[in-house]
Amino acid sequence: MILNNIDFIGFSNSINVFVLVLVVVLAFILTFYAYSFYSTVSFRNKLGLMSLRILAFGILILLLANPVFERTQIVLNKPIVTILIDNSASLGANSPSWNGLESYTSVLANISQIDTELYTHQIVFFNSSIEDSANIESFQLQGAQTDIYDAIRTVLTDYSSDEIILITDGISTRGRDPLFSAQDNRTPIHTIAVGDSTLKKDVILQEVDFPRTTLINTPNTISASIRNVDITQATTLVKLFQDDTLLESKSINLNQPNSIQQVDFQIEYDSPGIYNYSIEVDSVGGEWTTLNNTRSFEITAKDDQIKILYISTELHPDVGGIRNLIQSSESFDMLTRTWIRGNQFVEGPLPTRRDTLDLVIIHGLNESLPGSVVEFIEESISSTNTLFINTPGTGSRPLNSVYGGLSIFTASEGPNRVNLQLNPSTSSSGHVVTDIPQINWSRTPLLRTNLSLSNVSERLIVLLNATDRITQQNYPAIGLTSMGSQRHSFVLFSGINNLLLTSNQSDQISFQTLFSNLITWTSTSNFDENFEVTLSENEFSANNEILVNARIVNELGLPENEATITLRLESDTEVENRTYVFRNVNSGNYQLEIPSLPIGNYKFEAIAEKSQQNLGTQLGSFTVGNTQSEFINTLRNDALLRSLAEFTQGNFIQYDKLQDINSLLTAKDPISETKSTIFQLFRSPIWFFVLILLLGIEWFLRRRVLIP
Structure with missing residues (x-):
């Protein structure tokens, strides 16, 4: 329903109101005076002609006065309800309290009871991501993973919703804690708990x-x-x-x-x-x-150890933490240099050769570094893989100086931010560096930084952000980039040692793995490092498609958008090999969706070409098996769903107690949307045509009554 209303606001002009009144009076007098001399014209014709001219003058004077009006349009909409339905495999489990798909189908039958006179509803299915093609009449519980956080955030961001009904068992097998989706969310989320509630052997x-x-x-x-x-x-x-x-x-x-x-x-x-x-x-x-x-x-x-030169320009616990981590692995061969003053280092002078190094770690960039040390670091960046780690004493000037040639960001100094907490970015999914055991990011130690980044290039892949717990502002924490045949990584915070020694044993192992992965990835160089192929997972379900991502840059380190990438797939269960072609997404990124495959082990060869020139080759493998992660835990998580509803001012109910789905919803009245626009008469061209019409009629009538 649409309601329209027009209100007069006032006049917008610089002319005195008495002048306008005087002009109106003069217009009447002149009109009367002009026609008073024509005695041969009847009074009725004079009156008509004077009325036309006075009307034309009146319109001109009105437009000159510039009246302003406000048009108000009130649109009454029915509340939009998004029904978010979990179709992952864990809901297909049978038990004495839940009969899999049969029980789920009877629960979803309640959706048809939504009062369409009061609400507009839309149905969205999800498992590891939103599924646009699922149909409520023919859906199957085959999702290999469940990401409740991503599903809720996607609906809040991409769908217009006044209320959300979430139908799920609350078992999230990937992604962040779903309760994070409730932060700063004003849309009520009503949760219907479905699935198995019995503990099975x-x-x-x-x-x-x-x-x-x-x-x-x-x-x-x-x-x-x-x-x-x-x-x-x-x-x-x-x-x-x-x-x-x-x-x-x-x-x-x-x-x-x-x-x-x-x-x-x-x-x-x-x-x-x-x-x-x-x-x-x-x-x-x-x-x-x-x-x-x-x-x-x-x-x-x-077949070889990774040779590392570790340069630290500041005494800090993080230096000892990272060095101990490197020394604990036989995969690394480390040479250390700890700067004291001038050109002096504790362990001796800087090495004269860099061609034997796989990686140079630059831990801090002190403002007092002499030119010879800065020059050594700049030459290392131009010829070797590097990993920069921030320290409290790092200055933005030397950082911009030594890394300025990469043109990936501009650093600036600011007040120390000491309440930073790590959290993964969207780019972290599927990357080998962040392939670590799961971390509860909300309980990790706080970090600090004195740096802010601007002019950040899309070539910098940010894997982890640091969120200020007070302002909720995000800062890049760990980023990496590939330039030609080199790799460069950046850790833009301090407090690493606290992460490596955190009291939670599982998180401690995860962070040690994270930084080991970062060092290994950054140090890796080969013929094909301009061409990178990554899998969203290492093991896939036989029910789901396989997502393969590729990224390719040219010799200048710029995205290559004109390449052709083919993937040849070899299986230990099939006689014939398969060949697929990637599609170009943008900015040097390519993507391939392989339809679901039979159970087995697969090897692939991805070849990138441009104008019949080979740009690189990547080999890899993956496994397709039965859906596994969904069956690690099938016990319904009522506590999570109840908390999610409470945090968003929604309602929680178990499926077997649901009688009327409309009883969950809180918005009963239409939602009004008001749109106001200000308009002025002189801006409409119709008045020009009205004036021409009035003057034309007057002229025509004057000719008819023989007035020259």
Whole structure:
């Protein structure tokens, strides 16, 4: 419904009102005087002619007075309700309290009861992301992962919604804590808890921790975490396979219900290559599913140590923390230089050769560094991979000076921000650097920085942001870029040692892995480093498409948008190989969506070409298996859904207590949207035509009554 109203505001002109009145009076007098001499014209014709001229004069005077009006339009809209439906595989689990798809279908039948006289509703399905093609009449519970946070943020950002109804079991297997989506959100989220509410006996291969990249002749550990859910007095075997060959098996006792045990396997390589592994946990009598008993993965072995020059220009706990991390790994061979003053370093002079180095770490850039040291750092940046780490004493002037040639950002100094908390950016998903065990970002130690960035180039990939807990402003925390044949990374905060020594053991391991990955990635150089191919996951479900991303830059480090990238896929289960072509997204980014594939191990070769010239080749592999992550936990999370509803002023209800879906909704009245516009008469061309018409009629009538 639309309501319109027009109000007079006043006159907008610089002419005195008495002048306007005088002009009106004169117009009447002149008109009367002009026609008073024509005695041959009848009084009726005179009156008509005078009326036309007076009307024309009146319109001109009115336009000259410039009246201003306000047009108000009130649009009454029905509240828009977005129904966000989880279609992940965990909801397909059968139990005494929940009959999978059959129970879910009966719950969704309530959607048809929404009062369309009061509400406009839209239906959106999600699992790992929003699914535009899903249909409520034919959907299948096949989503391999669930990201509730991303689904809510997408609806809040991209959909017009006055209220949201979230139908899910509350089990999020990827992404941030869904409660973060409620921050600064004024849209009520009503939650309907569906799914299994009973604890079932199960043995779950919960997590496998392994090095994605390692070196030959270096011992490595593969750790498997096995969770026991409500099983007692049982024994099972945990097996490690390479391809189809059993390498080792270990027995564990399942005597303590609801406990987690860790099983470690030691591996070492004598030759480089890509090695495919799987860990299997033998089934135990009484467990409800074996879909969560297997995990496949791959490890890439390389044939040399990474040679690092570590230059620190300031004494700080972070220096010791990073150096200890590097020294603890046999993958790295580190040479340290600690600046004292002038050209003096504790360990001796700077090395004369840089061509043997894989990476130069620059920990701080002090304003007092002499020109010879600054020159050494600048030459390192132009010829070698570098990792810059911020310190409280770092100045923006030397930072802009040594890295200015990259043209990726401009640094400036400001007040020390000491309440910074890390959180992943959208670019972190699927990147090898952030392939780490899950971190609860809300409880990590606070960090600090004195730097702000501006003129940030799209070539700088920001993996982690630092959020000021007071102002909620985001600052780039960890970023990286590739320039020609080199890689450069930036850690733009201090407080790393607090992360590496955090009291939470699992977070401590995750941060150690994060910085090890960052050092390894930055130090890696090869023929194809201008061409990068990444997978959204390392293991995919047989029900889901496989997303492959590629990025390519030319020799100048600029995005290459005219390349053709093909991917040849080889399978151990199919005779014929498959070939796919990437589509160009923008700015040197390419993307490929491979339809769902049969279960098996796959190897691929991605080739980038331009004008029949090879720009690079990348090899990789991945595994397609049964949906696994969705069955690690199938117990409905009512606590999360209740909190989500409370934080957003919504309602929470369990599916078996839902009688009328309209009872959840709080907006009963139409939502009014008011639009106001100011307009002036003289801006409309219609008055010009009215004046011409009036004067034309007067002229025509004068001719008719023989007035010259």
